């Protein structure tokens with residue numbers, strides 16, 4: 001199938017689509033990540049932004065403030081000292097906000113799981129995580145894989161109130 | 175260099191590189207001042223201050239000063255051994271300004287106190303941290319700011 005913008009539209013440019021689909025499409029096509037990195041994984045995050053891997057093709061331009069960011073890529077070791085700051089930054093992001101946990105460290109403590117007195121054993125202990133990317137460090141391809149997984153997740157979101165769904169589910173069976 | 179060391183009846187350990195001398199803690203400042211000021215030695219750079227915990231069995235701690243003389247291309251390590259309870263040593267900040275952060279690190283991770291240090295706070299760990307983690311008998315906290323410190327293996331999902 002052709003991409004959305006490569007298609008021709010016959011009916012005078014009028015499109016019929018679901019509000020959900022339109023909003024989700026807009027959202028997932030311009031996920032601005034927050035510019036920050038915590039450890040070695042951040043190097044791979046940076047190279048994901050370079051011309052070779054070209055993160056920009058997903059509409060991802062790093063923003064230097066949480067207020068303008070949509071997705072937080074936790075790239076590296078989350079120390080206890082940093083954990084409070086990460087939580088604060090996450091709370092400063094406007095909704096809808098997403099979190100990608102990149103690398104073993106932020107997934108579960110990584111190489112520091114046993115003797116890392118200073119490492120939080122998984123960033124999901126302090127903030128909710130949408131996608132986990134395994135690896136130490138994950139290659140840029142893997143991070144892009146994680147971004148595509150997040151796209152999938154966003155594509156499935158709905159603004160239909162759960163109560164409406166409940167009503168539908170409780171309809172008497174015919 | 176050897177003339178200065180002989181004055182203090184010290185001879186460098188030959189097996190070690192850089193040459194290492196062990197000095198009593200009360201002579202430390204005298205020796206270091208001389209090594210720094212004497213035009214024949216002129217150790218104008220303090221490369222590193224290392225703290226070591228030898229564990230509860232040996233019951234000692236060590237502080238090692240790595241000196242370097244830029245004009246003479248010479249290195250020397252000066253070692254002091256301290257008791258493990260209440261380890262305390264004179265600060266060398268007034269000789270080398272760079273000692274300030276090195277000593278804060280040794281204080282942070284090992285709990286060695288440096289007397290007359292201008293600003294002896296933790297440098298790496300948060301200010302409200304409990305304990306000195308590079309001590310051999312360090313026990314980490316159970317919770318820090320409400321987060322469980324030790325790794326907890328995820329539970330397999332129960333059969334539904």
Ligand code: SF4
Pocket residue numbers: 039040041042075076077102103104105106110111135136137138
């Ligand atoms: S997961 Fe590996 S590469 Fe990534 S921050 Fe941790 S140690 Fe570094």
